[in-house]
Amino acid sequence: MRILLVGEYSRLHNSLKEGLQQLGHEVTIIATGDYFKNFPADIKLTRKYDEGILRKLKIAIYLILKKDITQISITKQFFTYQKDLINYDVVQLINERPFGIKGKNAFKIIDFLKENNKKLHLLACGTDYISVKFAADKKYRYSILTPYFEKKISKKKSHHILDYTSKESYQHHQEVFKKISSVSASDIDYVLPYENYPYFKGLIPNPININKLKYKKIKKNNPITIFHGINKTNYYKKGNDIFDASLKEIKKKYINKVEIITVSNLPYKEYINKYNSAHILLDQIYAYDQGYNALEAMAKGKVVFTGAEKEFLEYYNLQEDEVCINALPDVDYLVEKLSWLIENPSKIEEIGKCARQFIETHHDYKKVAQKYLKVYQTS
Secondary structure, X not given: OEEEEEOOOOOHHHHHHHHHHHOOOEEXXXXXXXXXXXXXXXXXXXXXXXXXXXXXXXXXXXXXXXXXXXXXXXXXXXXXXXXXXXXXXXXXXXXOOOOOOOHHHHHXXXXXXXXXXXXXXXXXXXXOHHHHHHHHOOOOOOOOOHHHHOOOOOOOOOXXXXXXXXXXXXXXXXXXXXXXXXXXXXXXXXHHHHOOOOOEEEEOOOOEOOOOOOOOOOOOOOOEEEEEEEOHHHOOOOOHHHHHHXXXXXXXXXXXXXXXXXXXXXXXXXXXXXXXXXXXXXXXXXXXXXXXXXXXXXXXXXXXXXXXXXXXXXXXXXXXXXXXXXXXOOHHHHHHHHHHHHHOHHHHHHHHHHHHXXXXXXXXXXXXXXXXXXHHHHO
């Protein structure tokens, strides 16, 4: 099959491409690299006018003419490659807004992909109309909107999330769903809002290239190293403020027993190696399942604080704390869990081994690629 993967947020599409290629398929990725993360793509579109004086110019043009020149630029770049974006058996969108654009420009791109290829498959991955509406209606026990509901973030600073519930976003969602053949979820967080939706084909776990991420036995040395990676834009959305408060307590409690590494806004290639020496990695709080960074760290045998709610445990038939630690929005709870690991380092090794085995069993990139192919062929 010829397969076009549109957009990249985490390395999901790059790992899936590698898995599909191992199975003998021809795969192309077109993406913007996702800001500072700079993920690779076969066709790389460049986001312009997002920094410095050019951003101010962009805002001024938008206020006067109601035109977003970044979106216009991405659309123009896309159509310079149109000869390379046709005659695919399957086009997979990583999200309803695979390049982070909406409105007429987004419709032009999606219309072109639909008209010039056989089939469109959509991933429920990242923020979209369905999942944000589900969160806004408080149908999750907690969600990425919890910091907004708790007034940690103003409405203005939450606009980029709340915008997904707007009339324009609903119309965008409707237009996309008119064109797709099927939709699948990348983790449990998206199964919950999508499970009774038309075209929904269920959960296909995130693909992890286990050949590139080697398991490393954790050294039983002091101090215990805790790694906390921060995306400044999503500081509250990911619960980094709660992790920071917990680490402050841990530092006081175990001043000579722990080393804490905190980094911000690192490109992917630098980030993935920065935590190699860590025993414990703090990923995100407002989640029910693991995000991509968590899964890659688990593949390396780290103990990861991330989403591991009862829905996740039931789906994979796991026990609490078996492959990772469920990160709840509760400082005392997090301090208790971190203290348990620091005082029982054998548990770190035990969970790390189970984490690697879990990734090999459920997230191996070739096994996951086969699941995608089954959906492509039957939808």
